[in-house]
Amino acid sequence: MNRIQEKMRSGHKLLSIYFTAGYPKLEDTVPVIEALDEAGVDMIEIGLPFSDPLADGPTIQASSTAALKNGMHTELLFRQLKGIREKTDIPLIIMGYFNPVLQYGVEAFCKKCREVGIDGLILPDLPLDVYQEEYEPLFKANGLLNVFLITPQTPNERIRKIDEGSDGFIYMVSSASTTGARDGFGPEQRAYFERIHSMGLKNPQIVGFGISNADTFAQATTHAHGAIIGSAFIKMLTEDGKTGIAPFIRSIRKSP
Amino acid sequence: MNRIQEKMRSGHKLLSIYFTAGYPKLEDTVPVIEALDEAGVDMIEIGLPFSDPLADGPTIQASSTAALKNGMHTELLFRQLKGIREKTDIPLIIMGYFNPVLQYGVEAFCKKCREVGIDGLILPDLPLDVYQEEYEPLFKANGLLNVFLITPQTPNERIRKIDEGSDGFIYMVSSASTTGARDGFGPEQRAYFERIHSMGLKNPQIVGFGISNADTFAQATTHAHGAIIGSAFIKMLTEDGKTGIAPFIRSIRKSP
Amino acid sequence: GYYGEFGGAFIPEMLYPNTEELRQNYLRIMGEPDFQEEFRQLLRDYVGRPTPLYFAKRLSEKFKARIYLKREDLCHTGAHKVNNTIGQILMAKKLGKSRIIAETGAGQHGVATATVCALMGMECIVYMGEVDIARQAPNVARMKMLGAEVRPARSGSRTLKDATNEAIRDWINNPVNTHYIIGSVVGPHPYPDMVARFQAVISEEIKWQLKEKEGKEDPDYVVACVGGGSNAAGTYYHYLDNEQVGIIAVEAAGKGVDSGESAATSALGKVGIIHGSKTLLMQTGDGQITEPYSISAGLDYPGVGPMHAHLYKSGRADFIAITDDEAMAAGLMVSQLEGIIPAIETSHAFAIFDHRTFKPDDIIVINLSGRGDKDLQTYIDYFKL
């Protein structure tokens, strides 16, 4: 059983953190993972920086640009992650855009993921049908879960299809937006959260986009199994550096 | 008999000078006439300045602009010329464009000309047919000769017609050009001079455009009855002022 | 050569052979089948004629009338000007000329002339006032790209009328091999008539296009701006004798007809002679030609074509003077209602609706004589875009 699937069985609401590899400093990738692990998060999305991150808002864009400028690239990320499994058992997901994976070679990329101990991938611009037609066996052979997104506009029929095709969790985008765009959830979002909950999907749902503090974390996870914080974490990292990680995580975890 | 017609009977080659009224100074009109008379020229064209002198080259254009800036206008010119016949008997011609005459009123203009003692008009942009249809009686009633131009391109037939319609002299433009444009005469001009001479016109011909010194004066008048100097005179006036008038005229008169 | 009391050929004798050659031949040449064929073919394949007659839905809704736009802005080089230069370059070829001169103010006619000279491989000299050269740099560059020589006119006010004077001087100096392509229905006969005939294609097309769209050839009004008046002449041409069709002529009032900074020739002009033609003319009491003002470089000519002087004097046309501010506001309005940025000249024609009222079923054809690309800087500065 994959580390992600195992984690999903846990009774509590999962906190997952996204950060950009090689940010703020090129060598920060592993130290950030270690600090997050120590701070007690449940899962980590390691952002593979891309020049044209079109699903991301300004905060994550800026961190990607900085990471690339720092010298981050795919091969280097794998080098940095080598040996990570000697340090932590936390589920690790690489999140990025499809083009760098394609250039690395999808097969080579999957193999490297397995080698360093990556558990899953989130590639927002690799659509379900292409994945299923071309890449699913490769992912499976390397023990990688592929995570798909749904949004408030995703038709129920398609949600079922995505649920069908997923076997880790569903990344539930909180609202029609790029990352980091909203502040708090309104009645529309809550209705959406309830609607998805009532669908009784086989995969757990982890909510992402727009979660920045204990309050929004609690709202997002009322029905869902967990939530992902990205932009708010990057913002904190930019301002406070790695020493801010533990206090930030504590502030999310505390009851609202 | 008009003073111009009388002058044309003279045996020697006539020297006529064009200058712009109100140039270089507003009050120079009469002093220039007097100086020219004293220096022994045969005929004077007084330029009535116009804002858009499209048949003139840069020298006369500039003098017109300056004269207008000095404050010259039609009524003022007539005021300046009042009493000129108490001072000189030299044939006086007003040369200008038709629009200021039209605005003054052609009849009023002709009457004023008679009052101050003007003998003729040269209005290059008043065409023969319009003159004959509309204005000839007015001119005649006021004792004014109207002078027409011919050029090397004027067809013989039209020259005959112009000769027919003229009763002072024909203004023979030396070459296809605006005033002041050429320097010296070539074989083409000489052929043209001979051609006109051989036509045996009833009106004498006075050559204008391109005459600047004793040499060109002599060439121009080989066959013709006289010649007009305009730009070269204005140029001298600009450089040397009124004191240059007598020496300039002497330099033209001396045998080449 | 006369329209009522206006027109004629008040030219120095030096120009007689040139204009006479043209006068004696232009109607014959224009009537020759091969001339017409080449002219029509170039208008079609090169200029892009017929230009559309476009029903302006949103303008029509706003002003409660049936408003059509004749899209001369879609002509090659951006305005109606090229209809005339195509005609004249073919005329020049027929007359055996090898060298072309032209005057230009804002540069549109200069560009249209340089264009047809390039097309025919003819030498091209364009006279342009020194002041205009400085403020119309893009059009100067276009002419140079097209291989024309741009000669600065340094006399007088160093604008359009002086450029015209210089072109006439050039023609005096080059009477045999040179044809002078005048850009509007001005100058000595036969220019006003010849240019009007070349531009008449505009109303010729309006007639059959309107027939297709409305079932009848005649609108209730034809509207055009008037500087020298060539786009207006073309728009009115085939309707001149049809009194059922109202003619509206729009002039530039600049900062106001009585402000001293205006180009409303019909209101301010008196009968006079400019560039060889007797017409209405802005001038001092002493007959010196004055420099007009308009925010539009194409309307600040101190005269007006003799046809238009006659239309004004006879009452056949309704003349409306539009200020800079009214024209600019109308230009912005048309841009945002119809997605068409008009030349500022043309914008004047769209400002008539505050001055005249129309009936809901009135059909109004406005000649959209040129596009606003050349005027962008003026629009930018004015609206602080």
Place this chain on the structure above:
Amino acid sequence: GYYGEFGGAFIPEMLYPNTEELRQNYLRIMGEPDFQEEFRQLLRDYVGRPTPLYFAKRLSEKFKARIYLKREDLCHTGAHKVNNTIGQILMAKKLGKSRIIAETGAGQHGVATATVCALMGMECIVYMGEVDIARQAPNVARMKMLGAEVRPARSGSRTLKDATNEAIRDWINNPVNTHYIIGSVVGPHPYPDMVARFQAVISEEIKWQLKEKEGKEDPDYVVACVGGGSNAAGTYYHYLDNEQVGIIAVEAAGKGVDSGESAATSALGKVGIIHGSKTLLMQTGDGQITEPYSISAGLDYPGVGPMHAHLYKSGRADFIAITDDEAMAAGLMVSQLEGIIPAIETSHAFAIFDHRTFKPDDIIVINLSGRGDKDLQTYIDYFKL
């Protein structure tokens, strides 16, 4: 949604509903008679179609072939771009959208979009790289005159690809009321196919126009410049399956294909994903998209439409890379031989004659995709006019 191995819709799930709605409806809507009628009517009366097919006599003499120019430069707003924006604004209306977004590089597509939004009274937001806003000020002003809001893209290289990213982000944030008008045959399916179909009117007209002039519908070659590839797609469209017609695609080599400053995507690109489409793409070995270079702002896109990627890979089209210098010289040549100043994009297509030889009776149709008015400053600076 594929051309060989290229195309598809590699989009984040957030865009799925938007593109799916379009995908499911675009062919049906385009097939509806009232859509076709309104589209055709606007192309005729508003855009000025058919654009002429002009036999370029002097160019033909110079290069010893029968060269025709398809005059898209005469379209309203100055290029072929408006064919597509007219089609898409009607599509947006049919889909019930009230808000339009677009990306633009040099500003031509932004102007064409702002134009049709004004025409239809729709809200319009155009994303444009901050760098491009600074260097394409006149087009920014045109968009504002037309009532559009121009939003600067401040991320990445702050040019076209970043403006596209921002437009996509806007669409993600406004999935219900907004239609995204993409300006070329790029982006996720169905955009490349839809835009190609709207531009196909170009070759549709070439066929009957050539039939009129040469007695046959098919030239020996069709030639177009390729940035994203929309004018090329329209020029080739009805000839794609006819192997008798040679297809020549002209790319921008910038300072030389191997200079490091180039936009010759076919030569330099590898298979990749850009803006939702799998295509040839200029990128680092690591898959980061690189910023291309060309003197022409309309050709410096790091990708190429999937149709063109396939034409290249399959060998159906002959790809030629033309440097800045070659293009500029060709632009000057066309200006002075034919009196037409081409857009610098288009000038690239006229530089093929040094690279390929043709037979005297070869019929070559070059798409004159846009006029050079927008490029005057570049021409001025380059030639020191």
